[in-house]
Amino acid sequence: xxxxxxxxxxxxxxxxxxxxxxxxxxxxxxxxxxxxxxxxxxxxxxxxxxxxxxxxxxxxxxxxxxxxxxxxxxxxxxxxxxxxxxxxxxxxxxxxxxxxxxxxxxxxxxxxxxxxxxxxxxxxxxxxxxxxxxxxxxxxxxxxxxxxxxxxxxxxxxxxxxxxxxxxxxxxxxxxxxxxxxxxxxxxxxxxxxxxxxxxxxxxxxxxxxxxxxxxxxxxxxxxxxxxxxxxxxxxxxxxxxxxxxxxxxxxxxxxxxxxxxxxxxxxxxxxxxxxxxxxxxxxxxxxxxxxxxxxxxxxxxxxxxxxxxxxxxxxxxxxxxxxxxxxxxxxxxxxxxxxxxxxxxxxxxxxxxxxxxxxxxxxxxxxxxxxxxxxxxxxxxxxxxxxxxxxxxxxxxxxxxxxxxxxxxxxxxxxxxxxxxxxxxxxxxxxxxxxxxxxxxxxxxxxxxxxxxxxxxxxxxxxxxxxxxxxxxxxxxxxxxxxxxxxxxx
Amino acid sequence: xxxxxxxxxxxxxxxxxxxxxxxxxxxxxxxxxxxxxxxxxxxxxxxxxxxxxxxxxxxxxxxxxxxxxxxxxxxxxxxxxxxxxxxxxxxxxxxxxxxxxxxxxxxxxxxxxxxxxxxxxxxxxxxxxxxxxxxxxxxxxxxxxxxxxxxxxxxxxxxxxxxxxxxxxxxxxxxxxxxxxxxxxxxxxxxxxxxxxxxxxxxxxxxxxxxxxxxxxxxxxxxxxxxxxxxxxxxxxxxxxxxxxxxxxxxxxxxxxxxxxxxxxxxxxxxxxxxxxxxxxxxxxxxxxxxxxxxxxxxxxxxxxxxxxxxxxxxxxxxxxxxxxxxxxxxxxxxxxxxxxxxxxxxxxxxxxxxxxxxxxxxxxxxxxxxxxxxxxx
Numbered sequence: 001x002x003x004x005x006x007x008x009x010x011x012x013x014x015x016x017x018x019x020x021x022x023x024x025x026x027x028x029x030x031x032x033x034x035x036x037x038x039x040x041x042x043x044x045x046x047x048x049x050x051x052x053x054x055x056x057x058x059x060x061x062x063x064x065x066x067x068x069x070x071x072x073x074x075x076x077x078x079x080x081x082x083x084x085x086x087x088x089x090x091x092x093x094x095x096x097x098x099x100x101x102x103x104x105x106x107x108x109x110x111x112x113x114x115x116x117x118x119x120x121x122x123x124x125x126x127x128x129x130x131x132x133x134x135x136x137x138x139x140x141x142x143x144x145x146x147x148x149x150x151x152x153x154x155x156x157x158x159x160x161x162x163x164x165x166x167x168x169x170x171x172x173x174x175x176x177x178x179x180x181x182x183x184x185x186x187x188x189x190x191x192x193x194x195x196x197x198x199x200x201x202x203x204x205x206x207x208x209x210x211x212x213x214x215x216x217x218x219x220x221x222x223x224x225x226x227x228x229x230x231x232x233x234x235x236x237x238x239x240x241x242x243x244x245x246x247x248x249x250x251x252x253x254x255x256x257x258x259x260x261x262x263x264x265x266x267x268x269x270x271x272x273x274x275x276x277x278x279x280x281x282x283x284x285x286x287x288x289x290x291x292x293x294x295x296x297x298x299x300x301x302x303x304x305x306x307x308x309x310x311x312x313x314x315x316x317x318x319x320x321x322x323x324x325x326x327x328x329x330x331x332x333x334x335x336x337x338x339x340x341x342x343x344x345x346x347x348x349x350x351x352x353x354x355x356x357x358x359x360x361x362x363x364x365x366x367x368x369x370x371x372x373x374x375x376x377x378x379x380x381x382x383x384x385x386x387x388x389x390x391x392x393x394x395x396x397x398x399x400x401x402x403x404x405x406x407x408x409x410x411x412x413x414x415x416x417x418x419x420x421x422x423x424x425x426x427x428x429x430x431x432x433x434x435x436x437x438x439x440x441x442x443x444x445x446x447x448x449x450x451x452x453x454x455x456x457x458x459x460x461x462x463x464x465x466x467x468x469x470x471x472x473x474x475x476x477x478x479x480x481x482x483x484x485x486x487x488x489x490x491x
Numbered sequence: 492x493x494x495x496x497x498x499x500x501x502x503x504x505x506x507x508x509x510x511x512x513x514x515x516x517x518x519x520x521x522x523x524x525x526x527x528x529x530x531x532x533x534x535x536x537x538x539x540x541x542x543x544x545x546x547x548x549x550x551x552x553x554x555x556x557x558x559x560x561x562x563x564x565x566x567x568x569x570x571x572x573x574x575x576x577x578x579x580x581x582x583x584x585x586x587x588x589x590x591x592x593x594x595x596x597x598x599x600x601x602x603x604x605x606x607x608x609x610x611x612x613x614x615x616x617x618x619x620x621x622x623x624x625x626x627x628x629x630x631x632x633x634x635x636x637x638x639x640x641x642x643x644x645x646x647x648x649x650x651x652x653x654x655x656x657x658x659x660x661x662x663x664x665x666x667x668x669x670x671x672x673x674x675x676x677x678x679x680x681x682x683x684x685x686x687x688x689x690x691x692x693x694x695x696x697x698x699x700x701x702x703x704x705x706x707x708x709x710x711x712x713x714x715x716x717x718x719x720x721x722x723x724x725x726x727x728x729x730x731x732x733x734x735x736x737x738x739x740x741x742x743x744x745x746x747x748x749x750x751x752x753x754x755x756x757x758x759x760x761x762x763x764x765x766x767x768x769x770x771x772x773x774x775x776x777x778x779x780x781x782x783x784x785x786x787x788x789x790x791x792x793x794x795x796x797x798x799x800x801x802x803x804x805x806x807x808x809x810x811x812x813x814x815x816x817x818x819x820x821x822x823x824x825x826x827x828x829x830x831x832x833x834x835x836x837x838x839x840x841x842x843x844x845x846x847x848x849x850x851x852x853x854x855x856x857x858x859x860x861x862x863x864x865x866x867x868x869x
Contacts, residue, residue, distance in 0.1 A: 351730075
């Protein structure tokens with residue numbers, strides 16, 4: 001399959017300009033680029049979800065000026081989107097086989113005929129999945145496997161995966177990579193969309209980098225290294241090395257946690273956080289790292305233990321308690337927990353600090369809110385025409401800046417961020433970390449909860465490693481490196 | 492009202508132009524006027540609808556429709572429906588609904604009428620002196636009804652449509668048992684006076700309606716509570732993570748809805764000194780129609796008080812217009828449905844036209860096509 005000279009405009013703005021890409025059987029082709037560079041648009045055009053303005057798509061030597069979703073599937077092109085497009089209320093077996101059954105126009109559904117086909121594909125790929133479970137109850141990684149199996153049942157000869165590793169843990173990623181390798185040897189052409197550099201280098205044979213709708217460079221992956229990829233992606237040199245300010249050892253404790261426990265999640269967690277310190281909390285998915293943060297923020301109230309904020313013992317029984325005590329939390333799931341997508345950037349920025357913008361008469365002060373909105377809209381370089389634009393129209397990096405602005409507006413003593421740069425492109429990622437460094441230097445304390453080791457290395461004074469609900473290691477100074485963090489996390 | 496007349500003069504002259512052009516003109520004009528006051532799209536389209544309705548019935552039967560009595564009737568009948576619709580809007584703003592509003596309004600009216608009759612039986616003069624307190628008791632009864640709804644929805648956690656369906660039956664049932672199903676006569680004389688009074692030919696009832704609408708608009712747009720109500724409706728999970736106290740917000744919203752319904756009950760009595768449990772039974776669904784027509788998003792988070800006021804007037808105009816051209820209330824019911832569907836269709840057409848690039852929904856987390864475009868532009 002190949003696409004030649006694809007052009008696409010949205011409302012007069014070019015989203016793709018003269019992009020050409022080839023998928024060769026038995027090869028993994030990586031499509032890399034920052035958020036908003038046109039990767040998703042290209043996938044949609046190849047899969048027939050969008051029409052190109054010009055250009056052609058060639059499948060098995062047959063040229064299409066545009067292709068519809070049906071023809072793309074007939075041609076063996078399968079896209080695995082980030083949400084997998086599965087039916088959560090059906091079983092794994094049904095999800096794997098049903099679309100193929102529908103495609104051949106079968107009118108009656110026979111459960112007995114479904115199972116053998118689903119079993120066969122699992123065996124072929126050497127995957128372990130419970131066929132009778134409802135897909136809605138599966139983990140993200142297992143949903144992904146289900147989607148891959150479904151693609152293969154549909155005789156996929158080209159599989160396009162859109163950011164497949166975003167929600168996976170390290171072990172799951174390596175499992176996925178092994179599977180991709182098996183698919184490749186079977187002669188499937190794969191396209192892997194990602195903005196994680198290590199992955200790109202590890203998995204692909206061929207690489208295409210896009211920036212602002214243009215194809216910047218294409219070639220064998222062996223010709224690239226991390227530095228060259230990121231400079232092609234961002235158009236500038238990105239410095240991801242460790243930048244940590246000197247911390248005043250006598251700085252008072254902003255947060256002190258003693259023997260915090262929550263049954264079934266974590267036990268006996270104790271640590272201190274200095275004023276102006278950036279503390280990393282890491283661990284595998286399910287290690288308890290998220291639950292600890294959510295307890296501090298009053299989402300899941302801890303069973304026992306003591307929390308002191310700026311020296312005062314505080315009882316955190318609700319999110320309101322936590323915010324009143326001076327804690328802020330940028331949640332893991334930005335889209336559903338962090339943002340009011342249809343509301344304007346302005347409304348989002350002041351959402352958590354409404355009470356502090358009141359006048360004596362209980363009204364919102366227009367001048368004060370406008371000042372706050374302007375301060376953060378400009379200060380955080382949120383890229384939108386104006387602050388009245390709905391947050392839904394923003395890219396990942398900009399949306400995350402809005403969540404950040406919402407919490408900075410509350411002037412928290414301690415700001416906790418869970419996966420602050422998930423789904424954020426490299427350029428924005430560096431800028432968000434720099435923003436945290438600046439705020440920390442001004443006296444705010446920061447906790448970054450993340451399993452992205454390079455990010456922790458880049459910004460944190462200390463890193464706590466959580467394993468099976470226990471605080472197992474505290475890394476400081478020179479101990480903080482990508483290798484040690486990953487080793488301690490999974491060891 | 493004064494803004495309307497120049498538009499009406501211009502409407503016939505623009506018949507030579509394409510209708511769409513006229514529509515766009517009106518749209519941009521209303522947007523210009525409406526933008527500074529923070530009014531949203533719901534208001535713009537309702538201005539057009541109201542003008543169309545007025546124009547239509549003026550052409551069909553100018554003598555009856557434009558008669559002072561008819562206009563007076565519209566201005567006197569609209570407030571009670573309008574205030575309940577505003578209450579409905581307020582509750583829908585949180586993503587909920589309150590089916591018991593009309594029952595609460597009747598309950599309030601019955602409370603006032605019963606109290607008045609009881610006091611008047613011993614001392615008519617005292618009843619008139621206590622008129623204000625008696626009316627206040629009715630409004631408080633409404634607030635209590637709303638507060639109970641709020642309790643069920645926020646503390647107990649029952650789905651709003653079910654909770655208020657149940658309380659609608661309860662309040663209605665209590666009212667029937669209490670009155671024995673009969674119509675009560677008698678209300679404080681001050682209410683009768685209010686019902687009859689007018690300032691510069693504008694009925695006092697209508698002024699109360701506008702005043703209430705302005706107060707609620709200020710509450711929704713200019714207070715912390717109002718913003719919290721909007722945010723709660725826009726995304727309840729994000730609202731929780733933004734430390735917005737869900738229980739308190741819902742409690743206040745439903746109590747506020749009950750208060751407005753109680754006020755509507757007072758207006759029932761002011762118009763007509765009788766109270767019964769089955770008054771205005773057709774209002775329950777009508778106010779939902781009005782709220783949605785006025786630009787309230789049924790999923791919550793977005794609404795315009797001005798839009799709801801205009802929608803109220805539009806439906807009143809249609810109602811009295813139908814009477815003027817001798818159509819029945821059944822045909823009016825058909826018209827309500829047709830208007831609602833038409834506005835929704837126009838809405839979805841205009842929103843797909845402006846949002847064409849977003850036609851295919853990107854999977855969550857993926858770069859949306861608009862953000863692609865935005866980045867390309869920079």
